[in-house]
Amino acid sequence: xxxxxxxxxxxxxxxxxxxxxxxxxxxxxxxxxxxxxxxxxxxxxxxxxxxxxxxxxxxxxxxxxxxxxxxxxxxxxxxxxxxxxxxxxxxxxxxxxxxxxxxxxxxxxxxxxxxxxxxxxxxxxxxxxxxxxxxxxxxxxxxxxxxxxxxxxxxxxxxxxxxxxxxxxxxxxxxxxxxxxxxxxxxxxxxxxxxxxxxxxxxxxxxxxxxxxxxxxxxxxxxxxxxxxxxxxxxxxxxxxxxxxxxxxxxxxxxxxxxxxxxxxxxxxxxxxxxxxxxxxxxxxxxxxxxxxxxxxxxxxxxxxxxxxxxxxxxxxxxxxxxxxxxxxxxxxxxxxxxxxxxxxxxxxxxxxxxxxxxxxxxxxxxxxxxxxxxxxxxxxxxxxxxxxxxxxxxxxxxxxxxxxxxxxxxxxxxxxxxxxxxxxxxxxxxxxxxxxxxxxxxxxxxxxxxxxxxxxxxxxxxxxxxxxxxxxxxxxxxxxxxxxxxxxxxxxxxxxxxxxxxxxxxxxxxxxxxxxxxxxxxxxxxxxxxxxxxxxxxxxxxxxxxxxxxxxxxxxxxxxxxxxxxxxxxxxxxxxxxxxxxxxxxx
Numbered sequence: 001x002x003x004x005x006x007x008x009x010x011x012x013x014x015x016x017x018x019x020x021x022x023x024x025x026x027x028x029x030x031x032x033x034x035x036x037x038x039x040x041x042x043x044x045x046x047x048x049x050x051x052x053x054x055x056x057x058x059x060x061x062x063x064x065x066x067x068x069x070x071x072x073x074x075x076x077x078x079x080x081x082x083x084x085x086x087x088x089x090x091x092x093x094x095x096x097x098x099x100x101x102x103x104x105x106x107x108x109x110x111x112x113x114x115x116x117x118x119x120x121x122x123x124x125x126x127x128x129x130x131x132x133x134x135x136x137x138x139x140x141x142x143x144x145x146x147x148x149x150x151x152x153x154x155x156x157x158x159x160x161x162x163x164x165x166x167x168x169x170x171x172x173x174x175x176x177x178x179x180x181x182x183x184x185x186x187x188x189x190x191x192x193x194x195x196x197x198x199x200x201x202x203x204x205x206x207x208x209x210x211x212x213x214x215x216x217x218x219x220x221x222x223x224x225x226x227x228x229x230x231x232x233x234x235x236x237x238x239x240x241x242x243x244x245x246x247x248x249x250x251x252x253x254x255x256x257x258x259x260x261x262x263x264x265x266x267x268x269x270x271x272x273x274x275x276x277x278x279x280x281x282x283x284x285x286x287x288x289x290x291x292x293x294x295x296x297x298x299x300x301x302x303x304x305x306x307x308x309x310x311x312x313x314x315x316x317x318x319x320x321x322x323x324x325x326x327x328x329x330x331x332x333x334x335x336x337x338x339x340x341x342x343x344x345x346x347x348x349x350x351x352x353x354x355x356x357x358x359x360x361x362x363x364x365x366x367x368x369x370x371x372x373x374x375x376x377x378x379x380x381x382x383x384x385x386x387x388x389x390x391x392x393x394x395x396x397x398x399x400x401x402x403x404x405x406x407x408x409x410x411x412x413x414x415x416x417x418x419x420x421x422x423x424x425x426x427x428x429x430x431x432x433x434x435x436x437x438x439x440x441x442x443x444x445x446x447x448x449x450x451x452x453x454x455x456x457x458x459x460x461x462x463x464x465x466x467x468x469x470x471x472x473x474x475x476x477x478x479x480x481x482x483x484x485x486x487x488x489x490x491x492x493x494x495x496x497x498x499x500x501x502x503x504x505x506x507x508x509x510x511x512x513x514x515x516x517x518x519x520x521x522x523x524x525x526x527x528x529x530x531x532x533x534x535x536x537x538x539x540x541x542x543x544x545x546x547x548x549x550x551x552x553x554x555x556x557x558x559x560x561x562x563x564x565x566x567x568x569x570x571x572x573x574x575x576x577x578x579x580x581x582x583x584x585x586x587x588x
Contacts, residue, residue, distance in 0.1 A: 014085030023073035024048035098175025154346030154369025260285030265361030285397025305552030338587030461525025463539025523566030
């Protein structure tokens, strides 16, 4: 599936992908554990193509019915362990699982080795002590109750068939699985945080275990093959924190040449090594992002966000991109159409997708799949998963903003229920505690509980109405003090008063079908032909772009997605108008 390393910011030289054919079984009666399917090859009578979910046609299964429990089985040979670097790269074998929706249990050679909760986050486990014989068996059990609305599910439908803005479910493994060898004490996580005011990069290096004796940690940074910094320190703790000074940042006139931005996506190559023999390659971007006067400021300059909403859903592969090339092409498509940012909507994207955003210069507005129930269980599940998402993604320079909640999903009574308002504020503050280097939107679109930017969702289809609505600070202030375009309060007490400028972070959604009509296809407004579509698109985008009080926008949406036929492109990523026309409308 990939040309890019499955973990682009923590790369060892040798990995062995386990994508491809696995044994597969539905377990609708949930009898597999009792019958010990983890020891029974005969239980797996069907083949599935990993990493595609069993609901997706590309998996070879294509069954979209309710199947809450599924099982996978894969044999691994000594040759594959050697390809993963065993004996050269290290003596321990690490199994990496990109994502399993929603709860996963893993057995290796009949031994239970892992239990993981969270359908949007990766996990890893040292399986060395479970290995027996020459051919090894990896078995994964996944559980994802399709009717449980306390689970973070985003756009995955709880109805038997997709309706409204929800799509077919994604059950089980939906990202790559791979093996790699490493020493017993290895680097398990890296976090890079640039501090341009001090001319340093703050590095957090988490180890797999406390070293039995002090070890040496080395860090090297390069840009375009030229060394920026290098240092070595002694450490005896499982978490090593170091500030790496970059002398080139001290030259204020020359520092701009080092910085990452969408217009100049400069990436610094990094190598981190341990005296245990572990060595990983990584990268980072030198940049700052903050809010000043209600505007998003990137590298101390206002950044006007021209963003597009990305559902990240594909007709044959659902939430899993078809290939690494497809991930790159998606980023390139957004850039070609004139956008400088993308909003990953109700989903956590593959780190390889974020790599291409980092590499090619597409800023990211990051959110995650929401639950639809407010309960102590939903709070527990989402809080844990969101924290893991932030920790996993925070080194990507393309991510400029965190969005833990969207349109009050999972907190539907936030304006009336103090507990729900407290949850929104608490998760926003948790995000700031984990990553103080980025702004946070506590609840995007309306019912703000303490966001760093004021954002509005507005699907008005008449360009003149939009133009008038955002024509003056007075009009916008009246809206922000009351109810927004969709009738929801814009602020939840005791949130500070909202004032312009604002970002319109969902709008447009004009329906126009270029192929066969969908019987249940819809959009927020309609165009009958290409000329009408161009006219309506230019009217709504122009109205937003021309307001001096709107400092960024996100158009809905990049592609048609299932029954939502309101994309700028069809579901096969073919633009509905000439690229130059769309680019002129979006970028001016």
